[in-house]
Amino acid sequence: MKKNIHYILIFSFLIFFIEGCDEGISPEEEPLVAEAHGIEGTLYFTNWPPADSVIDLRLVAFLNYPPVDIISEVLQGRAKYTDKLPYGVDSINFTLILNPLPADTIRCIAVGQQFGNNIQEDWRLVGVYYTPGDSSFPGRVFIPPDSIVGGINIKVDYKKLPPQP
Amino acid sequence: MLKRSFLVFSILLIAYLSGLSQGTTRGTIKGKVIDSETRLSIVGANIMVLGTVLGTTTDKEGNFLLSGIPTGNRQIIISMVGYKKQIKSFSLTSTEIVNLLIELDQIAIETEPFIVTANRREQSLEEVPLSVSVVTDQMIKNRHTVTLDDALKYVPGVSITRSQINIRGSTGYSYGVGSRVLLLIDGIPQLTGDTEDIIWESVSPDQIERVEVVKGAGSALYGSSALGGVINIIPLSFSTKPRTRINFYGGIYTAPVYNSWKWSDDARTSGGFSFLHSNRINHLGFNIGGSRTLNDGYKKNDFLKRWNGWTRLAYEFSPYQVVNFNFGILEQYRGNFLYWKDVNHALESKPDQTDDNVKSLRWNVGAGYKQFITNDLFISFKTNYYRSKWEDNIPTTNDVNGSGSTSEFTVADLQVNYQASLSHQFTTGLIGTYNNVTSRNMFGSRKGYGGAVYAQDEINISRKSYLSMGIRYDFQKLENLPAVNQVNPKFGLTYTLAQNTTIRMSAGRGFRAPSVAEVFTSTEGGGLVIRPNSSLRPERSWSLEVGIRQTFSEFIYTDFSVFRNELWDLIEPAFGDDGFVHFFNVTRAYTTGFEAIVNLSLFNRFLTSSVGYTYLYPKDVNKNEILKYRPRHLLFISSKINVEFFQISFDFRHLSKIENIDHELIDLGIIPDGDIRVPVYVADLHLSSDWASFGLPLVTSVHIENLFQYYYTDFLANLAPLRHIVLSAEIKI
Numbered sequence A: 001m002k003k004n005i006h007y008i009l010i011f012s013f014l015i016f017f018i019e020g021c022d023e024g025i026s027p028e029e030e031p032l033v034a035e036a037h038g039i040e041g042t043l044y045f046t047n048w049p050p051a052d053s054v055i056d057l058r059l060v061a062f063l064n065y066p067p068v069d070i071i072s073e074v075l076q077g078r079a080k081y082t083d084k085l086p087y088g089v090d091s092i093n094f095t096l097i098l099n100p101l102p103a104d105t106i107r108c109i110a111v112g113q114q115f116g117n118n119i120q121e122d123w124r125l126v127g128v129y130y131t132p133g134d135s136s137f138p139g140r141v142f143i144p145p146d147s148i149v150g151g152i153n154i155k156v157d158y159k160k161l162p163p164q165p
Numbered sequence B: 001m002l003k004r005s006f007l008v009f010s011i012l013l014i015a016y017l018s019g020l021s022q023g024t025t026r027g028t029i030k031g032k033v034i035d036s037e038t039r040l041s042i043v044g045a046n047i048m049v050l051g052t053v054l055g056t057t058t059d060k061e062g063n064f065l066l067s068g069i070p071t072g073n074r075q076i077i078i079s080m081v082g083y084k085k086q087i088k089s090f091s092l093t094s095t096e097i098v099n100l101l102i103e104l105d106q107i108a109i110e111t112e113p114f115i116v117t118a119n120r121r122e123q124s125l126e127e128v129p130l131s132v133s134v135v136t137d138q139m140i141k142n143r144h145t146v147t148l149d150d151a152l153k154y155v156p157g158v159s160i161t162r163s164q165i166n167i168r169g170s171t172g173y174s175y176g177v178g179s180r181v182l183l184l185i186d187g188i189p190q191l192t193g194d195t196e197d198i199i200w201e202s203v204s205p206d207q208i209e210r211v212e213v214v215k216g217a218g219s220a221l222y223g224s225s226a227l228g229g230v231i232n233i234i235p236l237s238f239s240t241k242p243r244t245r246i247n248f249y250g251g252i253y254t255a256p257v258y259n260s261w262k263w264s265d266d267a268r269t270s271g272g273f274s275f276l277h278s279n280r281i282n283h284l285g286f287n288i289g290g291s292r293t294l295n296d297g298y299k300k301n302d303f304l305k306r307w308n309g310w311t312r313l314a315y316e317f318s319p320y321q322v323v324n325f326n327f328g329i330l331e332q333y334r335g336n337f338l339y340w341k342d343v344n345h346a347l348e349s350k351p352d353q354t355d356d357n358v359k360s361l362r363w364n365v366g367a368g369y370k371q372f373i374t375n376d377l378f379i380s381f382k383t384n385y386y387r388s389k390w391e392d393n394i395p396t397t398n399d400v401n402g403s404g405s406t407s408e409f410t411v412a413d414l415q416v417n418y419q420a421s422l423s424h425q426f427t428t429g430l431i432g433t434y435n436n437v438t439s440r441n442m443f444g445s446r447k448g449y450g451g452a453v454y455a456q457d458e459i460n461i462s463r464k465s466y467l468s469m470g471i472r473y474d475f476q477k478l479e480n481l482p483a484v485n486q487v488n489p490k491f492g493l494t495y496t497l498a499q500n501t502t503i504r505m506s507a508g509r510g511f512r513a514p515s516v517a518e519v520f521t522s523t524e525g526g527g528l529v530i531r532p533n534s535s536l537r538p539e540r541s542w543s544l545e546v547g548i549r550q551t552f553s554e555f556i557y558t559d560f561s562v563f564r565n566e567l568w569d570l571i572e573p574a575f576g577d578d579g580f581v582h583f584f585n586v587t588r589a590y591t592t593g594f595e596a597i598v599n600l601s602l603f604n605r606f607l608t609s610s611v612g613y614t615y616l617y618p619k620d621v622n623k624n625e626i627l628k629y630r631p632r633h634l635l636f637i638s639s640k641i642n643v644e645f646f647q648i649s650f651d652f653r654h655l656s657k658i659e660n661i662d663h664e665l666i667d668l669g670i671i672p673d674g675d676i677r678v679p680v681y682v683a684d685l686h687l688s689s690d691w692a693s694f695g696l697p698l699v700t701s702v703h704i705e706n707l708f709q710y711y712y713t714d715f716l717a718n719l720a721p722l723r724h725i726v727l728s729a730e731i732k733i
Helices: A002-020 A070-075 B002-022 B137-142 B148-152 B516-520 B663-667
Strands: A038-046 A056-062 A079-081 A091-097 A108-114 A123-128 A134-138 A154-157 B026-035 B046-049 B055-057 B063-070 B072-079 B086-092 B097-104 B131-136 B158-161 B164-167 B181-185 B208-215 B229-235 B243-253 B269-281 B284-295 B304-318 B321-335 B340-342 B345-349 B357-374 B377-392 B404-421 B424-440 B445-460 B465-478 B484-498 B501-512 B523-525 B528-530 B539-553 B556-575 B581-602 B607-620 B633-643 B646-655 B680-690 B698-705 B713-715 B724-732
Touching: A056 A070, A056 A091, A070 A079, A070 B663, A108 A134, A108 A154, A123 A154, B026 B086, B046 B063, B055 B063, B063 B072, B072 B404, B086 B097, B131 B137, B131 B556, B137 B148, B137 B208, B148 B158, B148 B208, B158 B713, B164 B181, B424 B465, B445 B516, B528 B581
Parallel strands: A038 A154, B026 B097, B181 B229
Antiparallel strands: A038 A091, A056 A079, A056 A108, A108 A123, B026 B063, B046 B055, B046 B072, B072 B086, B131 B208, B158 B164, B208 B229, B243 B269, B243 B724, B269 B284, B284 B304, B304 B321, B321 B357, B340 B345, B357 B377, B377 B404, B404 B424, B424 B445, B445 B465, B465 B484, B484 B501, B501 B539, B523 B528, B539 B556, B556 B581, B581 B607, B607 B633, B633 B646, B646 B680, B680 B698, B698 B724
């Protein structure tokens, strides 16, 4: 009987061992487009400034306009931005998944540049998305649930910056 | 000139004290040690006179004789493997010989009933009013501990976040600066002078006799940094016969199951060796050791190459006068894996961080002196110099070649123990510190100094109750900033309800003065700027605890405690109004909870097991949220099976999912997928064979860490070690 208990213990342990392996964190599966909402398009750059003045560069989507500042809006969950954009390119395609921001009207889409070391204050908008035919005010874009809105193209000309909000 | 004067003064002081001790009268004790149950003699039991270096062992009839003991009220400790240790108190005169019959009780559960750290002197655990856990050298060896923090992961109430220790929720994670737990080696602080952090690698596991973990504020005896607890490393004692131990090991990490995580076709391996020689020749005892540690790292750019060397010498001028010397050195070169690239590339860092590395050279030299002045007056003097130098190649806008820092921390500690009577034990002391930091692109060149005075009285109110009260005043000055003055009181009470039941309660205040790094860090990179804050105040705390220890039989030991720590002015990095990152006094908090520990011995000692559970509620009062990086539930289970020359041990630990982190780092996109985390369930298995019974001086072992290959993060975007299989062989000569 004592021997049997030992065998049961060892068998249970092996089952536990085999069943328990490789749990925990795993790589993320690619998010299904149908489950995400966001924007995509192309950014065009001209007249780049010196590289040391472009500490950071991102495409930002704001739920509010005018924003307080980029960092505060992102931290407060009212804006989302892309990964850092590369320096010196002529153009780049982007896709920005906006989850977990709600599928709602985006009031401003712009390219933000950090030009100094103050992460909170040293940002400016260097390119803004306008509704075709109307460059008087940032274009509003309604994002339906589970869909990616395309055609968000922005021209960034460092010699001709847009008015700051 | 100053050093020479100090040397002359020291020699004169020793000569003077030696003269004083000559006038001490001596007495003799003799006796017999027997098994309380079988009444048979116990051979080889150790007898030590408390507060002295006097000691002996019993002969083959169980008898002992010890002469030359200072007269007065004395205590001896009698210990033997497999038996419960005992303290005997008696009054000794020079005219009569004290005769003792000592009956030792067999124990099934190995506990460590003698503690040094709680009251700066060796005393029975039953007298200690705080929660104390002990990690023995055997536990350290059984777990194939390469750095000490690996062994501390299994102490109830303790969690380790990326090498930063957290006792009962005191610390969380503070980015490698300002430890809220004080590390001592033989009672002397061992924190770096610049960041005031613990460098676990600088302590070789071979040089440890045991580690005492005191939970709760300990600043009333140990000063700054002892906010959440104290860890004291008790150095390995000297072998009475020549003893050499050489250990070789090699290991391999199991590849991850997910293809996207595989970043190398090569096996990721670890390996190394260590040696230790211990001996006593006449009046000179010495331990000398060294080790080499190599690790490819399971993560990209997480490699490590390390040399350790250390020695400890002690010379007994007489049984009442001992001087010791110690030295340790660490040279290390390692990759600097900061965060993963993203969860799909969890074992690779961002492309611009794959060449980051850190080189360090750290060494310490110390000396100590112990002397009986009179029969009841005992002094000890300890000093230590700790030099820590590191350099990295991580570019900042200040210097593209990286940063570095050299810190020199010197401490001197004079302690006096006076036994006024059998019921009064008085302890007092003076401490001085000097800190000198020279840094490239980080902290600037900074100097600081400090002093402290403390006093404590321990009173045996009755045979059942034991009271301790103490107070310490600390003064610290850093550069031209306002001095920090702090008074820390403590109070403790133990009461023996029944033969096997002791209740305890304690209250103590803790504080931590800001480190050089927190006050003066000035660096920038990646768009983030860290700027100094000269207006930082010390962190402060109050710890309260009530507990009960109960031995139900020789097979079951339990300890239950309820605790609460009130914390003020916790220092954390945060964005300031100027948009720069500073360290600020941002948080008023408390942690409260309970801890239950059960030690079992089953099936006639075939299986021994220890279970520890801690519930923690860490609350940030200012923000009305859970404190960052603190798990709410901590569970530890350790079991050991002994079959003749074979031993199997199994460790399991569970930490609940961390509820709160630095969300800003994730929201701003600084750490991709940094909010991915899971509860921790980790099991380790250790198999070991001692071949001594076959005439071979060899111990072989297999260690499987993270047996079930469970994937979890031990910090933001840092995957904890994968399954690691290690084979080791130890030759004992």
